[in-house]
Amino acid sequence: MSAAADRTGASPGEVQLAVAGVSKHFGGVRAVEDVSIAVRQGEILSVIGPNGAGKTTLLNMISGFFHPGTGSITLEGRNITHAPPSRVAALGIARTFQNIALFSGMTVLDNVMLGRHVHMKAGVLASFVYWGWARREEIAHRARAEEVLEFLQLQDIRKQPTGALAYGLRKRVELARALALEPKILLLDEPMAGMNQEEKQDVARYILDANRLWGTTIILIEHDMAVVMDISDRVAVFERGRKIADGSPDGVQRDPAVIHAYLGTARTLREAAE
Amino acid sequence: MPEFDLQFTIALVTNGLLIGLMYALIALGFVLVYKATDAINFAQGEFVMFAAFICAGAADLAGMPFWVAAALALAGMIAFGFGFERVVLRPLLGRPIIAVIMATIGIAALLRGVATLAFGGGTRAIALPVDDEPLFLGPLMLPPVQLVGAAVSLVFLAAFTWLFLKSRMGVAMRAVAESQQVATAMGIDVRRYFAFAWALAGVVSALGGIVWGGMLGVDNQLALIGLKVFPVVILGGLDSVVGAVVGGLIVGVVENLAAGYFDPIVGGGTKDFAPYVLMIAMLMIRPYGMFGSRRIERV
Known part of the structure; x- marks a missing residue:
């Protein structure tokens, strides 16, 4: 604890x-x-x-x-x-929705990475340029996203678009995205x-x-x-x-x-x- | 109909592709705004025209060198995009989409008027720093202006595609486009991305305005370029970045083929409406365009 x-x-x-x-x-x-x-x-x-x-x-x-x-x-x-x-x-404070509210056009990983959005500090210009700081930050967040995916046993489907997943899995991805906010x-x-x-x-x-x-x-x-x-x-x-x-x-x-x-x-x- | 001539056709198609890339660039501004904010920007042509006026005016009236004038147009249009979202559109958040559309029509009229007031009614020129001598490539005659315009378009289309698909800002923008409610629950400040989308429309308009203004000259007529955007985005799909590119190329090529093969027979004019015939056909068979998402049907 x-x-x-x-x-x-x-x-x-x-x-x-x-x-x-x-x-x-x-x-x-x-x-x-x-x-x-x-x-x-x-x-x-x-x-x-x-x-x-x-x-x-x-x-x-x-x-x-x-x-x-x-x-x-x-x-x-x-x-x-x-x-x-x-x-x-x-x-x-993170939440999930009564009706599944995933970004269906995106992959599981992109959805979970969006949960990291609040923690990302690099601004518009930095992410435009992408190098250095913004890139290191991206890698750190990716590691955290992977940790959540592993926790919810979603690693194998991380690259799949969420729209095509079974109902129970989509619910789980939504939980993963909320947990990614820490x-x-x-x-x-x-x-x-x-x-x-x-x-x-x-x-x-x-x-x-x-x-x-x-x-x-x-x-x-x-x-x-x-x-x-x-x-x-x-x-x-x-x-x-x-x-x-x-x-x-x-x-x-x-x-x-x-x-x-x-x-x-x-x-x-x-x-x-x- | 003039007899089919392979070399002539290749020339028409090549030229159409170059022009098409430049249409695509302007259409992209429209698509980005539609994707992120659901707004249909009827002032896209006026944005382009106004950017061209800033660039031409700064060079003519203040004697600025081309690059400084171009940078001023770019900065001016970014500021304008931000300002338009902040001052005009933000108070309209949550209102019916027709209110936003009307606001863009209003701003279009305003921009035309202000441009005439500030820069006069005559046609101004933008002296692009490129040669006038056409390039000969085998049977092809390529005006350098078009090559440069196409190259600029290509670079920025690639940059915007990357930005939208790969960067964090882009992923957040797509999230906002898909569901504002859920995006906001992810800690995404939706209004910031609305402003960002309009600023990008400003960037695209500035680039388009400088290139098109350099080719056609700068006056109120330049705003008509905005009308070309509609066949482009209906063909490609209102909410598709790839669609804007493919739609732009198709419109460019179709226009040129019509100009080369039909105009001589009927005495002209088909160049201007051929893209609209395609657009209407597309609306009947696939209203959401080649790459658009189907939900557009309900709009």
């Missing part, structure tokens, strides 16, 4: 991302209503809830795609409530949707490994309750824009409000998932 502490500059357990009293309305729709969450360094936090509960809206606000109507979002003491997405990414916090919007059991287990393992290896804080939206309960340190439950519960997987599963609102008649979350 020492490497993790070096990378994020915060020790495990400290509040890293503070979402405070955040609301977002679209016309008359209250997508997110007065939500507060303190995300701690190094944890895996899952956000669950029925469709339309405001989970993706919350993610979009954290990553700067939407700005909250009220409330604030603070990353390591820095107010990012109104920061544009490119700035949020540069500050160390994010402090990784936002994953349904990374296992549409996968079979085996693929889901692979992705769950990659998430856990990234979390342990690099200390990356994970915020995960996922519908597969078995996976959520297995890998999460903490679970926040949303319903109709509000957070109705927040706690350990076991605690949340026993929470009467959650069982009532989210599960209807089922007695446990696992039962509901099945």
Whole structure:
């Protein structure tokens, strides 16, 4: 974990991302209503809830795609409530999208190299000329990209265009691209949707490994309750824009409000998932 | 129809290829802007004309040597590209694309007017530092102006292709072109690349303006070169760098063949519309062009 502490500059357990009293309305729709969450360094936090509960809206606000109507979002003491997405990414928050959002005309490697963009310092002129500094920088980033490719076992397809890859692989490439940013916090919007059991287990393992290896804080939206309960340190439950519960997987599963609102008649979350 | 003559045809084709490379250079400015920002630049011809005016004017009015005047035109057009994006287009971000198109039509009229105001209505010349004596290569007669123009185009087409396909800026630009939303999630400041694309359009316009202005003379008519861009990019594909080159070559050759074989029969004019006939045919069979991506169909 020492490497993790070096990378994020915060020790495990400290509040890293503070979402405070955040609301977002679209016309008359209250997508997110007065939500507060303190995300701690190094944890895996899952956000669950029925469709339309405001989970993706919350993610979009954290990553700067939407700005909250009220409330604030603070990353390591820095107010990012109104920061544009490119700035949020540069500050160390990476994300994947619900629908795969790869650059389909490019190779796997080019996609992953784009994840290194925020770390590249060489300017327009330097990359025009390409020699010296810009070139050395390129090589260093390439090495880092290869490391991520190896981590996600994508080395063999690095030169293939992403458009032609199978669904599960494309999901994995998107994860690789996000990890290439070396994010402090990784936002994953349904990374296992549409996968079979085996693929889901692979992705769950990659998430856990990234979390342990690099200390990356994970915020995960996922519908597969078995996976959520297995890998999460903490679970926040949303319903109709509000957070109705927040706690350990076991605690949340026993929470009467959650069982009532989210599960209807089922007695446990696992039962509901099945 | 004049009798088919191999040597005559080779001469027409060679000349067409040289001219075609120069069309390709200008079309590239259009394609870069379209790819990166989705905007259709109806002022591309005026950009070229204005660059030529800066170069000719600086030499005529201020007595600058050619190279200084050319450098001034280049710097001026880069600044203009940046400025146009910043002042006119950035406030239009997120508006319907028609607003951007209208803005380019407006700027086209403005550039024509300002050029006349600043440099007068007469035709000016750019004294390119090349010989007037044509080069004879076997049966071919090659004007040095065209050779130089084609060479300049070739060098910059290669440079831009490399920039777009291999360099980090280019990869980021392609990312912006494919999805602004995802690019921005990668930490790419989309607005910076919009400005960069317009500045590149400025570079291309300056080069094109100097070369074309040197060949044709500099007045408002030079802006008509922009009309040649449309058959070029429709044939090649609106969003394809390779397409701009191939489209440019085809238009150059077709024009020349029409001028050599059809114009003598009908008394002229086919040279000017032959590329458009091809363009309309292409729109009917393959609206996204030879190398363009299919999503263009929806536009």
